[in-house]
Amino acid sequence: MRSTLSLKDRFSRWLPRLVLSPSLVAIIVGVYLFIAWTGWISLSSSKMVPKYDFVGLEQYIRLWSTPRWETAVANLFVFTVLFLAITIAIGLLIAILLDQQIRAEGFLRAVYLYPMALSFIVTGTAWKWILNPDLGVEKVVNDLGWTGFVFDWITRPEYAIYCVVIAAVWQSTGFAMAIFLAGLRGIDTSIIKAAQIEGASLPRIYLNIIVPMLRPAFLSVIVLLSYISIKSFDLVLALTGGGPGNSTEMPSTFMFSATFRRNQMGVGAASAMMMLMTVAAIIIPYLYSELKEARNEH
Amino acid sequence: MSTLEIDRVRKAYGNLEVLKEVSISIGTGDFLVLLGPSGCGKSTLLNMIAGLETVTGGEIRIAGRTVNDLSPKDRDIAMVFQSYALYPTMTVRQNIEFGMKIRKVAQADRDKAVKTASDLLQITHLLDRKPSQLSGGQRQRVAMGRAIVREPKLFLFDEPLSNLDAKLRVDMRTEIKRLHARLGTTIVYVTHDQIEAMTLATRVAVMKDGVVQQLDEPQAVYDRPANVYVARFVGSPAMNIVPALLEADGTAVIEIARRPAARIGGIALSADALRRYAGKKVLVGIRPENFSIASTGSTAPSLTIDFDVVEPTGPDTLAVFQLGGVEVTARLPPRQAHAGREAGLAVDTSKIVLFDSETETRID
Amino acid sequence: MSTEARSARRAHQFGRLFIYGSLIALAIFYLMPLWVMIVTSLKSLDEIYSGSFIGLPQAITFEAWEKAWGQACIGTACDGLRPYFVNSLLMVIPAVALSTAIGAINGYILTKWRFPGANFVFGLMLFGCFLPFQAVILPMAQLLGSLRLSGTIPGLVLVHTVYGISFTTLFFRNYFITIPDELTRAAQIDGAGFFRIFFSVMLPAALPIIVVSCIWQFTQIWNDFLFGVSFTAGQSSPITVALNNIVNVTMGRKQYNVDMAAAMIAAIPTLVVYIVAGRYFVRGLTAGAVKG
Known part of the structure; x- marks a missing residue:
């Protein structure tokens, strides 16, 4: 029966796959093959130019014995925890407040969200200026008469990472808010009415009923913010340049400077692979569960 | 000539067989309804006729030509979908002409065809609107207009009325019937609504689990259902299926709780069937309207029962009672039945159908 | 009371x-x-x-x-941001157009012409949305070098198009999946083929998601820094790289007003897009939460 298919019909059956294939090739090469390539370099002795030998895990051992990398990992941990906690807290608060039939909601939402449209370089530049102790916020507060006020975190190695957190929170809160708000809007308002009739107060309703219902939104926000924090590179570079000293070094900046500034391509590749594995460990289960759910819905 | 022959057609997705050797054939001008619950394979069959799904085995012939490997556009068919599937960015006119444009029909002919179809369906005033500006019924008409202008050998309808509200559904049903009468085209129509099947079809194919249970005229399907499944699916309220014992003289004996058993004689049965089923358990099929309040002096077999529930519907009353250990519904004239009361009921034996209690197929 | x-x-x-x-x-x-x-x-x-x-x-x-x-001086040249602004425009416009067009046809295929393994292909592409680009910078630099595209605008267009496909495909796939399959079936019966259905039926219905995709891609590519700083140098840099260079000049008295003006110049295009089409921007943002 199949053999009677005309050549034209057979062509048109394959046409969609044919049209899709260049994209697929681009993704396979640009993502998967390149990852494999980086993985290979991370197992080689490459320094300034790629070398295709095999030295086992030497570069990884070197990486983990570099104090600078340890700083980067510790910073990433501190940064991610604070960044997620604060962004989620403020984002959720704003979303809940905005969900109370607010006048000018559209305008307010736009205000909270606009930093998301900016480049991290712009954000870093702006906050570098604001956090500048000689001329920025510290001086404004001092001029207001509160002369003892000190806010010089950006110049102090032990505190500079918190400056990165502040700027990153400022930029990303709107994103968390948008997802939480979408989640809140998806909740049947009759649930709130039912709880009110039972005598629950509004804060209690949110705490005990609504927030637990936002589980999928929480999942999305946590995953996507973690991803942002792992790859955050531009912000650190623009805000602190990794300094003072290398106190705000992050894996992303470490990878960049190892590869392009210090001629340690092998170590750079190893650090890139570490970043990739971290992201993959978070993202792949997430994508898997999302796709599975999506399939169940159809 | 626009006949349709479905010859031992099968469809499988991997190991999952959704259609098992379906054979149906209809002639020019027939209105075939594929009737069944969701998942019975009726929509799959329709899509295979349209060429939107491949055929695993067997042959489909339209007007005598095998179409198994033809693409939809070469099959000379038109289709109306459940969601109407109107192109959202095109006006009604553009929607109707789209197919003709692709086939490079001249503008003048296109205009003529659009005019004829839109006059017929009374949508001329809507031609410049977008689908989003139309009501459900209007969208339905446009979808039919799009089908009509193709002048196909075969019209396919995939549950076209199920997205409409109850009132509109009845109106559009009449509309489709009128259209069929006027155009005289061959139609294949898929639905799960047995009333649509009864009112529209010249032939009904009742399907279940990928198998055609019965293929016949609607009235025949109603009066002489091939098996218990068809008997229950067609008709509302459904046919009552009551266990009974068949005596050698053809009398069916039905137990009634706390009362003497009902003895229903005079059921039409062939001598052969009588010989085979005498003394055995059978299933008696009685339509609700075949019960009536027994009048004194009538010769029809009667039974005495107690009504449980009585539901007036207006034109008549549905009375529920126990018979042979199952719940049974009778359709009676208004105000004749009262819940909790005893009553004598007569049965129209000429309409009774018997089924084998094992295979559940009809006994003739 | x-x-x-x-x-x-x-x-x-x-x-x-x-x-x-x-x-x-x-x-x-x-x-x-x-x-x-x-x-x-x-x-x-x-x-x-x-x-x-x-x-x-x-x-x-x-x-x-x-x-x-x-x-303002960037490196040794003192021509201000203007040439870099132009660089960014030359990079952004083709990259946005290409990646959106490719995403549209991919989304169409993955929803309306599903084939065995289509879901797997989609999954492969989806991971590209969350790729830490550090993992591909080295080989990409090599590839651009061998294509003689190192440090050029076309090189950046290529990079942004490739890594944009994941997101644009996601946008269009999630949009087209909400359009009933019956629509393509009706068009097939009307005699329309693969491309005809795409251009006459699907694309006109996809206007909102085209806007979402263009805005998202525009913002992403305009704001990119990593690819810019990795693959270009000097005169061919995009504006984000130039801005960072201006700000990090350490000679003489720091010109904060110039820094801020430069940051504003780099921010204005995306801010304008945001103000004009914020609604679509938010849709792109939340589409990152895969189901959207």
Whole structure:
């Protein structure tokens, strides 16, 4: 029966796959093959130019014995925890407040969200200026008469990472808010009415009923913010340049400077692979569960 | 000539067989309804006729030509979908002409065809609107207009009325019937609504689990259902299926709780069937309207029962009672039945159908 | 009015006050950096060093803007941001157009012409949305080198198009999946083929998601820094790289007003897009939560 298919019909059956294939090739090469390539370099002795030998895990051992990398990992941990906690807290608060039939909601939402449209370089530049102790916020507060006020975190190695957190929170809160708000809007308002009739107060309703219902939104926000924090590179570079000293070094900046500034391509590749594995460990289960759910819905 | 022959057609997705050797054939001008619950394979069959799904085995012939490997556009068919599937960015006119444009029909002919179809369906005033500006019924008409202008050998309808509200559904049903009468085209129509099947079809194919249970005229399907499944699916309220014992003289004996058993004689049965089923358990099929309040002096077999529930519907009353250990519904004239009361009921034996209690197929 | 009702009303009013108060305070916090950038960019350097930070400028001057646009030194060249602004435009426009077009046809195929393994292919592409680009920078630099595209705008267009496909495919796939399959079936019966259905039926219906995709891609590519700084140098850099260079010049007295003007120049295109089409921007953002 199949053999009677005309050549034209057979062509048109394959046409969609044919049209899709260049994209697929681009993704396979640009993502998967390149990852494999980086993985290979991370197992080689490459320094300034790629070398295709095999030295086992030497570069990884070197990486983990570099104090600078340890700083980067510790910073990433501190940064991610604070960044997620604060962004989620403020984002959720704003979303809940905005969900109370607010006048000018559209305008307010736009205000909270606009930093998301900016480049991290712009954000870093702006906050570098604001956090500048000689001329920025510290001086404004001092001029207001509160002369003892000190806010010089950006110049102090032990505190500079918190400056990165502040700027990153400022930029990303709107994103968390948008997802939480979408989640809140998806909740049947009759649930709130039912709880009110039972005598629950509004804060209690949110705490005990609504927030637990936002589980999928929480999942999305946590995953996507973690991803942002792992790859955050531009912000650190623009805000602190990794300094003072290398106190705000992050894996992303470490990878960049190892590869392009210090001629340690092998170590750079190893650090890139570490970043990739971290992201993959978070993202792949997430994508898997999302796709599975999506399939169940159809 | 626009006949349709479905010859031992099968469809499988991997190991999952959704259609098992379906054979149906209809002639020019027939209105075939594929009737069944969701998942019975009726929509799959329709899509295979349209060429939107491949055929695993067997042959489909339209007007005598095998179409198994033809693409939809070469099959000379038109289709109306459940969601109407109107192109959202095109006006009604553009929607109707789209197919003709692709086939490079001249503008003048296109205009003529659009005019004829839109006059017929009374949508001329809507031609410049977008689908989003139309009501459900209007969208339905446009979808039919799009089908009509193709002048196909075969019209396919995939549950076209199920997205409409109850009132509109009845109106559009009449509309489709009128259209069929006027155009005289061959139609294949898929639905799960047995009333649509009864009112529209010249032939009904009742399907279940990928198998055609019965293929016949609607009235025949109603009066002489091939098996218990068809008997229950067609008709509302459904046919009552009551266990009974068949005596050698053809009398069916039905137990009634706390009362003497009902003895229903005079059921039409062939001598052969009588010989085979005498003394055995059978299933008696009685339509609700075949019960009536027994009048004194009538010769029809009667039974005495107690009504449980009585539901007036207006034109008549549905009375529920126990018979042979199952719940049974009778359709009676208004105000004749009262819940909790005893009553004598007569049965129209000429309409009774018997089924084998094992295979559940009809006994003739 | 009973006392109970009165106290309930008072509690309600207090609640509203709290809500609006918090929202306004937060709004001020989020607007403050933009405000500081704008007023600083309009001040003279002397005024800044005399200690004016948050207040309005005493005398508005566009000196810093002119300098940032046409004279500021980036590396050895002192032509301001203008050439880099042009670079970014030359990079962004083709990359946005290409990646959106490819995403549209991919989404169409993955929803309306499903084939065995289509879901797997989609999954492969989806991971590209979350790729830490550090993992591909090295080989990409090699590839661009062997294609003789290192340090060129076409090279950046290629990179952004490839890594944009994941997101644009996701957008269009999730959009087209909401369009009933019956629509393509109806068009097939009407005799339309693969491309005809795409251009006549699907694309006209996809206008909103085309806007979403263009805006998202525009913002992403315009704001990119990593690819720019990795694959270009000197004159061929995009604006984000140039901005970073201006800001990190350490010679002489720091020109904060020029820095802020430069940052504003780099921010204006995406801000304008955001203000004009914020609704679509949010849709792109939340589409990152895969199901959208």
